[in-house]
Amino acid sequence: MVPRFSRLEPMPRAGERLLIAANGVFLEIARPWLRVVRRLGPFQHRTAIPYGDASEETDLTCGRIPASLIGDFAAMARSAYPKETGAWIVWNVATSAFRLLPVRILEHSAGHLKYERPPLAGDDVLVVDCHSHGHAPAFFSVTDDVDDRHDVKFAFVIGNCASAAPSMALRLCAKGIFEKVETVPAEWYAVASTEVVA
Numbered sequence: 641m642v643p644r645f646s647r648l649e650p651m652p653r654a655g656e657r658l659l660i661a662a663n664g665v666f667l668e669i670a671r672p673w674l675r676v677v678r679r680l681g682p683f684q685h686r687t688a689i690p691y692g693d694a695s696e697e698t699d700l701t702c703g704r705i706p707a708s709l710i711g712d713f714a715a716m717a718r719s720a721y722p723k724e725t726g727a728w729i730v731w732n733v734a735t736s737a738f739r740l741l742p743v744r745i746l747e748h749s750a751g752h753l754k755y756e757r758p759p760l761a762g763d764d765v766l767v768v769d770c771h772s773h774g775h776a777p778a779f780f781s782v783t784d785d786v787d788d789r790h791d792v793k794f795a796f797v798i799g800n801c802a803s804a805a806p807s808m809a810l811r812l813c814a815k816g817i818f819e820k821v822e823t824v825p826a827e828w829y830a831v832a833s834t835e836v837v838a
């Protein structure tokens with residue numbers, strides 16, 4: 641229940657909860673690296689709800705994802721081409737360091753990728769799940785939607801992998817909520833590009 645006369649205290653530890661507010665039902669998700677609040681829906685009838693309003697919030701506690709790791713993944717995607725490949729960008733809660741963790745590929749071809757989720761040490765959390773699309777452009781397929789349904793992470797796709805300027809797609813996945821990031825950071829394109837700037 642969202643309080644009417646005081647501020648809603650964020651969840652103190654990792655987890656999820658439903659917030660019942662005067663302006664609808666919201667989902668709050670807390671992870672060591674991220675806190676989000678999203679509205680699941682409004683009420684169907686204008687009845688009096690004795691609670692306060694909630695608002696959508698996004699707090700990226702881990703800070704900016706280093707572009708250099710996107711560059712490293714772009715190099716992996718280029719060397720796997722025309723096959724697809726994948727890797728995770730993980731963040732260490734204790735040291736605040738990011739690193740790229742290759743996934744163990746079970747099967748891959750020019751059109752699909754099946755991999756094993758890497759086991760994570762105690763302080764490591766998944767932040768960006770990266771995969772490549774070989775020669776195809778970057779987009780989220782129906783298979784990607786099924787794969788991403790239960791996770792809390794960013795999903796990142798790199799496509800046209802042999803091109804000097806590969807295509808990219810990025811979205812936030814939060815327990816079935818998919819939010820496309822309309823503008824992939826310009827420095828991500830810069831580090832993935834093999835174009836020689838005169």
Ligand SMILES: [Zn+2]
Binds near residue numbers: 773780781797
């Ligand atoms: Zn895909």
